[in-house]
Amino acid sequence: MKIASWNVNSLNVRLPQLQQWLAEFAPDVVGLQETKLEDHRFPDAALAELGYRSAFHGQKTYNGVAILVRDQTPEQVQIAIPGFDDAQARAIAATVDDVRIVNLYVVNGQDVGTDKYAYKLRWLDAVHGWLAEELRAHPKLVVLGDFNIAPDDRDVPDPQTWDDDHILTSTAERNALRRLLALGLHDALRLHNHEAGLFSWWDYRQAAFRRNLGLRIDLTLVSDALKAQVAEVGIDRTPRGWERPSDHAPAFVTLR
Template identity: 80%
Template sequence: MKIASWNVNSLNVRLPQLQQWLAEFTPDVVGLQETKLEDHRFPDDALLEAGYRSVFHGQKTYNGVAILARGCAIEDVQVAIPGFEDTQARAIAATVGGVRIINLYVVNGQDVGTDKYAYKLRWLEAVRGWVADELQRHPKLVVLGDFNIAPDARDVHDPATWNDNHILTSTPEREALRQLLALGLHDGLRLHSEEGGIFSWWDYRQAAFRRNLGLRIDLTLVSDALRGTTVGAGIDRTPRTWERPSDHAPAFVVLD
């Protein structure tokens, strides 16, 4: 099972690219973030023609998440974080082929010390409680998405800039991610590579992609029960080379 995560940064703009990528990369399950579409505008018919069923949770202009599946039913769908009051469409979960998928579009946080930063930390705390509950019911669990957190210095192009006091790399954000991993989750990429400089996001400015000035903030986390079945993981940079790309490239993990 090939499971991927992609922040498409507007599905309305990127639908042709998504269709091309689905045909070429052939993932079995995909979590999308930043679809930026209300539910009645989600292109589920077009994706069904491409061979993918879909469930989604969206809103106009901002946020929006979805789960796509090829060849399997999508069951037991959960929209939003249970018990956490939130008007933003940032979380969705479903079971596909016996694997529980939680797809997250984590809050950016704007800047350290802001209200949005405090909201991000509260949101991550709520996610941790949700994931802990889900693990009790679904030992075979994958948590994926745009985490808006680079786990450590290997995951940023310039650790001096992206430091303990910078948004996306601050100590409280990284600690929140470590607390999530401590539940029994493993960074899929790091199960297969300790290499630095593997990024999933590059700014549109300053020729950042060509110069590989990026961050790895899109993650695929697998549970203890799936760790031994994880046979590959990585970032598919190909869609970032296309015309009018998303600023993110898909992250993926492969289960045997």
């Protein structure tokens, strides 16, 4: 099972790129973030033509998440974080065969110390409680998405700039991610590769992609029950080089 995560940064703009990538990369499951579409505008029929059935949770202009599954319908779909009052469309879960998929578009947080930063930490705390419940019900769990957190110094171009005072790398954010991992989850990429500079996001400005000045903030996490089944993991940089690209590249993990 090849499972991928991609922040498409507007599915309305990026649908042709998604269609091309699905045809070429052929993932079995895809979590999308920042679809930026209300549910009635989601391109369900266009994706079905490529063999993908969709579960989606969207809103106008901002946020939006979806799970695409090849050749079958997502089951046991959960929209949003249970018990957490949140107007933003940032979370969705579904079961595919015997694997539970949780797709997250984590709050950016704007700047350390702001109201949006506090909301990010509250949101992550709610996710922690939700994932604890999901793991009890579904030992085979994959949590993927745009986490808006670079896990450690290997995941930034300059640790002196991306430090405790910087959004996406502050101690509180990284500790929140570590709390999720402590539930029994593993950063799939780091099971196989400890190299620095493997980024999934690059700013559109200052030739950041060409210079590889990016961040690794798009993650695939696997539970203890799936750790030994990780066969391949990586970041597909190819779509980032296409015309009118998203600023993110897909992250993926393949399970035996």
